[in-house]
Amino acid sequence: MVAGISPLRAGMRRLALIGGIAALLPLLAYGLGSLDWRLELFSHFLPHASVLLAVVAWVVGKGRARQGFALAGCLGLMATIQPLLPSSAKPAGQGGAIRLLSYNVYLHNPDMVDVQMQIARHDPDLILLIELTPVQWQQLHALRKRYPHGCAHPQDDPFGMAVLSRLPLRSCVVEGEDLGLPVIVARLERGPYLVGLHAPPPLSPLLASQRQAMLGHWSRRLADQPDALLMGDLNLTPWSPIYRQLLSNSGLRDARAGQGMLASWPAGLGVLGLPLDQALVGRAWAVADLQVGSAGMSDHRPLILTVAPRAQDAP
Structure with missing residues (x-):
């Protein structure tokens, strides 16, 4: 033996x-x-x-x-x-806090009633929906009534999206739709300047170069935007050198700092999954809370971000 x-x-x-x-x-x-x-x-x-x-x-x-x-x-x-590791940026107080929800709903998700229920649980002020198809967009009529402001570009592929807000918007613009990779830029009357995007998954040389071009473009555009928030499915984790380049070139901060790993995909793996859905904040804002919600029938868990004006004495 x-x-x-x-x-x-x-x-x-x-x-x-x-x-x-x-x-x-x-x-x-x-x-x-x-x-x-x-x-x-x-x-x-x-x-x-x-x-x-x-x-x-x-x-x-x-x-x-x-x-x-x-x-x-x-x-x-x-x-x-x-x-x-925790960030030194602290909210100035509870006043002016805004809750945003980013949710890759999955283009083959047949249950938009469940999607609306998942969103209602978190009661966000601003919603970013990713992988949104035209059929799904039509099925969200109840949600659209509760969130009357925003703009949308649904597509029959993984890159359709929409922004919905119950707060008045100064503007909401879809960019890049001619390339099939729409990005939504929404400006609140009072509050952050949101950029919502879905970066291509780097599964081929073409898709990898498209992701790199998209992230490079927005890191340059947001470099001098202290009010900016960048949210969406970036198909990146914090351990990628591409992600570190994005933070360095844009000057944005990772909202996950001090909040935990918060894995979002694939939803079925829970904490063993990857944090592909991101929220990056400009220096005018501090993260009051960040969490992931239930996925429902999507393969992604929604990311829920609460920001508040940053304390003036924060570095």
Whole structure:
């Protein structure tokens, strides 16, 4: 019996070594993913890889392999936590708080009654709907009555969208519809300047370049906009170097800071999923609250952001 244990342990160690080597890819992609879109895909799994590296370090036993995997796991964990650390920006008070909801409803979702119920639970002031088709848009007539302001560009593909508001808007404009990648820019009479977008998933060279062009364009446009909020399904996580470039070039802050990972896709995986839906805020605003809601029949969980004017003494 003792003799039978040794081959089992050796097999487990061999599998752990293979898994550990594979888990190094997200750590490499965290630093170098901007060099190639295929490598960048691995960066989104940095939290999962960090946990796997810790497990591998325990399984492989003593020696340099254990030390190496343990060190890599610690580095991955530090990189995972860094964008989630609390921000120093504090709200000036409860006055002027605005709640926004971003929801990728999923273009094959047949139940718009459930979508409206999910939205009603959070009672937002402003709603961004993504992957919205013309049929779904027509089925949202009850919601549209309660939120009479806004604009929409539904499409029979993953890039249709709409913004609905119960607060008066100074303007609501759809841009980029000629390219099939609409972006909605909505300005409240009093409050933030919202940009809602759905970046293409980087699953091919063309889609990756389209995502890069879209994010680069809006990072430049929002660089001097302290009132700006950028929300939507960016098909990015905080561990992507492309995401860090977006924050750096735009000057916006990640609303997730201090709020947790808040995984949004795929909804069925819960906390084990990826935070692909994002909310970025300009320096005029502080995050009072950020949470994810129930997905219903969508593959994304909605992201609910509450912002308030930033305290004047906040850095």
